[in-house]
Structures are given as structure tokens and as C-alpha cells.
Amino acid sequence: MTIAPAPLEDWLRERYFTAPIDISSSGVENYTVDEVLGLAGQxxxxxxxxxxxxxxxxxxxxxxxxxxxxxxxxxxxxxxxxxxxxxxxxxxxxxxxxxxxxxxxxxxxxxxxxxxxxxxxxxxxxxxxxxxxxxxxxxxxxxxxxxxxxxxxxxxxxxxxxxxxxxxxxxxxxxxxxxxxxxxxxxxxxxxxxxxxxxxxxxxxxxxxxxxxxxxxxxxxxxxxxxxxxxxxxxxxxxxxxxxxxxxxxxxxxxxxxxxxxxxxASELLGPKLSQAEANRTLLLDWLEAHDGLVQAEPPRGGVTAFPLVKSLDNTTALAQRLEREHGVLVVPGSCFDAPRHLRIGFGGPETELRTGLDRLAELLSGLSH
Known part of the structure; x- marks a missing residue:
């Protein structure tokens, strides 16, 4: 038996380590070893x-x-x-x-x-x-x-x-x-x-x-x-x-x-990241509302990803490639989930990175619509 490729991993395999701005991730901002051990007083x-x-x-x-x-x-x-x-x-x-x-x-x-x-x-x-x-x-x-x-x-x-x-x-x-x-x-x-x-x-x-x-x-x-x-x-x-x-x-x-x-x-680890994610979620929801002529998505109730549909495209892969190449911003094209009109946007990281990434995505999307 031969297992099918994992398109998400293929997409992120190199880009995850090279893109200056990452708004693709499905996780929160990462902790260090010292931060984890410090919770235990060690x-x-x-x-x-x-x-x-x-x-x-x-x-x-x-x-x-x-x-x-x-x-x-x-x-x-x-x-x-x-x-x-x-x-x-x-x-x-x-x-x-x-x-x-x-x-x-x-x-x-x-x-x-x-x-x-x-x-x-x-x-x-x-x-x-x-x-x-x-x-x-x-x-x-x-x-x-x-x-x-x-x-x-x-x-x-x-x-x-x-x-x-x-x-x-x-x-x-x-x-x-x-x-x-x-x-x-x-x-x-x-x-x-x-x-x-x-x-x-x-x-x-x-x-x-x-x-x-x-x-x-x-x-x-x-x-x-x-x-x-x-x-x-x-x-x-x-x-x-x-x-x-x-x-x-x-x-x-x-x-x-x-x-x-x-x-x-766990509670001490989860608390700060959940607060950060909540604030970023508000930022993302405001961005989605401000650009509802370009994208469409429902509010995420859990996790730190949204999956907006790009209204002007049948496939977002070229858009995601261009966003990374020209603007240094990493997102995941929906083709990685067999939903090619969508993008996965992660909002679990630093607020400044999310804001910059969304601004550059909006600039690129606006250019496509003209």
C-alpha cells in the first residue's frame, strides 16, 4: 500500500523556516524550555x-x-x-x-x-x-x-x-x-x-x-x-x-x-496564549468585516485558524505563492485541504506579525480585484 502525499506538509516543509512573516500556523506562539521549567520553579x-x-x-x-x-x-x-x-x-x-x-x-x-x-x-x-x-x-x-x-x-x-x-x-x-x-x-x-x-x-x-x-x-x-x-x-x-x-x-x-x-x-501555559489568541481573533474578525467584498468567513469558535473563501479566485495557490515571494507572508492555500478557493490564516502568533501579514494580504487581494 502507498499512502498519499500530505499537501499541507509539502507546502510548509521549507516555507515554515524561511518566510519572514508567518500567519499560517495552527498553533499559538511557542514557549521556551526555560519558560516551561520556570512554572515548576526549576x-x-x-x-x-x-x-x-x-x-x-x-x-x-x-x-x-x-x-x-x-x-x-x-x-x-x-x-x-x-x-x-x-x-x-x-x-x-x-x-x-x-x-x-x-x-x-x-x-x-x-x-x-x-x-x-x-x-x-x-x-x-x-x-x-x-x-x-x-x-x-x-x-x-x-x-x-x-x-x-x-x-x-x-x-x-x-x-x-x-x-x-x-x-x-x-x-x-x-x-x-x-x-x-x-x-x-x-x-x-x-x-x-x-x-x-x-x-x-x-x-x-x-x-x-x-x-x-x-x-x-x-x-x-x-x-x-x-x-x-x-x-x-x-x-x-x-x-x-x-x-x-x-x-x-x-x-x-x-x-x-x-x-x-x-x-x-497546563492552566498557567494556556492562559496567556488564550488571551493573546482572543485579542488576535478580534483583530482578524475586524479585518474580515472590513474586507468582506474580497473574502468570506465565519468566526472561528476554537483553535487559532480561519478559513476564508477568496471571492475572486477559483484557486488560491498562486496567490499564496505570490504573497510569500513578494511580501514575505506565509499562509496556506486551501488546496492543501481540497478546498482550493480558500486560505488558512493562523492568528495565534504575535499581534504585530498578524497585523502586518493581514495588511499585506489585503493589499495583494485589492490589486487582484481591480
Whole structure:
């Protein structure tokens, strides 16, 4: 089997490191090692005694305990992974087989649908429609969950649109999956980065065939740490370990030590970045309103990305290339999500960078419309 390319990673692979102004990212502004350790009253010297022996296949006991306490599950329901990408890859290969029917959103982060396709599953696509950033066609999703469905894969708050579901809608999804014994794979990368409501409940706490993915890369500002997790029943994690034995084996104990501090002091890490994101979100919403003749988007209710449609273009790839080449501004063309008329704009970084990037994008868009 050959897995399809990941267009988002292909787009960002070099540009992410060279573009002077980045308004493409789906995460908040990054923390330093000293900032994370400082929350625990320590500095880098505290890491000097770590022995570089192999870690446990499921992750170190302190890290699993910290994640369990954070999300209200038991430690034996936690596996720490190399980012959420490994968590998704291991889980889907553990639970899916060729020919399985899998319900996925039409616009999705590549790992959430292309891995299932690579396995040989039959994808049933749900086209998300929203009103003011809240899913408006949940009934259509529920009708797609039938006797042949093996798994439903969802990502809320959604990347790249920032749309989400209410807690009541999430409960309807869980109930529909439970009625048919369907696996629910829930990507909660942006669970704790929300603006108009409390974070959605953890589905693993309410349904034994739910599997949740999380990461320190998005809301926590620690993408370079490469720490994610999967929350699931112990037997699912045991199947993931069998696959991991042929891939990454385990995390680094150095990485796990920093991650423990991050999770134990999550609220202190999340608070400042959420405040920054809220202020930037207001700036972005004002920009969208001021340029509604050029672009169209609903307000993101979670995460730090918006996905505006560019009204004058059928494909934004050339626009994104020109924006980077002539103006030094990085965005993501919608073709990376099979939605070529759109752009992904990230608003989790510094306010001055966002403002400059949006001004240069507006200048370029205005030139196209004349």
C-alpha cells in the first residue's frame, strides 16, 4: 500500500523556516524550555540528572499520570506518543481493516482521512456546514452512521475552519456511535483553545469505544517537543504498542520530563496564549468585516485558524505563492485541504506579525480585484 502525499506538509516543509512573516500556523506562539521549567520553579539544570535509557512503550508513568489527571481518565487509558500524528496513525492501523466504512469530514487534516484510505477503507464523507461557526447540519452526519460504519472520525474545534459543535451536539454524536457499537475517533487538538463556551467534554469518559487524540503542539505552544497522546481503552493501547514496536518504540525521557511540567502546569501555559489568541481573533474578525467584498468567513469558535473563501479566485495557490515571494507572508492555500478557493490564516502568533501579514494580504487581494 502507498499512502498519499500530505499537501499541507509539502507546502510548509521549507516555507515554515524561511518566510519572514508567518500567519499560517495552527498553533499559538511557542514557549521556551526555560519558560516551561520556570512554572515548576526549576531551570535547565534540573534536567541534568536524566538518564538516557529507553522509556516505557506507553510513556513514562509520571507523564501518563499527569495526562490522566488533566483529562479525567485512568493512567491505563493513556498512551504518550510522538505528537498526535503518531497517535492517529497507530490507532487507525490498530482498529481498521481494508474495506471498513469510515465516516470523515470533507475538509480534514490529512492524517484523519488519508491514513484510513491508505489502509483500504471506504470513506464516507460528511460535508460540514456551519452558521456563525457552529455546525448546522449535524442531522446529515447522524444519518451517515449506519450498520456498516466501523469508525467516525471528527476534529472539533475544527482545523482549518475553527468551527465546532455544542456539548449537546457532541452528546448526540456519541449516542449515535454507541447505538451501533461504532468507534469514535475524536481529534481534540484544539479542545482547550475555545472562546465562546467551555471545552467540550472528553468522550472517552462517556463511551468505551471512543478514542481521543491530543497534543502539546497547538494550544500549549510546544510543537517542537513532539508530544501527543491517545486516550482509549487499555486493549486499544495494547494494539497500538504492537505497532509502535516497529516504529518509534517510545519517547525520549528528556522530552517526557519537560512534558510532565507542561501538563502539570497546563492552566498557567494556556492562559496567556488564550488571551493573546482572543485579542488576535478580534483583530482578524475586524479585518474580515472590513474586507468582506474580497473574502468570506465565519468566526472561528476554537483553535487559532480561519478559513476564508477568496471571492475572486477559483484557486488560491498562486496567490499564496505570490504573497510569500513578494511580501514575505506565509499562509496556506486551501488546496492543501481540497478546498482550493480558500486560505488558512493562523492568528495565534504575535499581534504585530498578524497585523502586518493581514495588511499585506489585503493589499495583494485589492490589486487582484481591480
Amino acid at each position: 531551570d535547565a539544570s534540573a534536567l541534568g540528572g536524566i538518564i538516557f535509557r529507553d522509556s516505557h512503550s506507553l510513556g513514562s508513568a509520571p507523564l501518563r499520570q499527569a495526562l490522566a489527571e488533566r483529562f479525567g481518565v485512568q493512567p491505563d487509558q493513556v498512551m504518550a506518543t510522538q505528537g498526535s500524528s503518531e497517535a492517529i496513525y497507530l490507532t487507525m492501523h490498530a482498529l481498521l481493516r481494508p474495506g471498513d466504512e469510515v465516516v470523515v469530514p470533507t475538509i480534514a487534516y490529512h492524517a484523519l482521512d488519508r491514513i484510513a484510505a491508505e489502509i483500504g477503507c471506504r470513506l464516507v464523507r460528511w460535508e460540514i456546514r456551519t452558521k456563525e461557526g457552529l455546525v448546522d447540519n449535524l442531522d446529515e452526519l447522524l444519518t451517515l452512521i449506519g450498520p456498516s460504519t466501523r469508525m467516525v472520525v471528527l476534529n472539533f474545534p475544527h482545523n482549518p475552519t475553527g468551527a465546532t459543535v455544542s456539548a449537546e451536539q457532541q452528546e448526540s454524536i456519541v449516542a449515535a456511535c454507541a447505538a451501533g457499537g461504532v468507534w469514535l475517533a475524536w481529534d481534540g487538538a484544539f479542545r482547550e483553545l475555545v472562546y465562546d463556551a467551555a471545552p467540550l467534554p472528553e468522550p472517552v469518559c462517556r463511551y468505551e469505544r471512543a478514542v481521543s487524540f491530543g497534543t502539546l503542539s497547538k494550544a500549549y505552544g510546544l510543537p517542537g517537543l513532539r508530544v501527543g497522546w491517545v486516550l482509549a481503552a487499555p486493549e486499544v493501547l495494547a494494539a497500538c504498542v504492537r505497532l509502535r514496536d516497529y516504529l518509534s518504540l517510545a519517547l525520549s525521557p528528556l522530552v517526557e520530563a519537560v512534558a510532565v511540567h507542561a501538563v502539570e502546569h
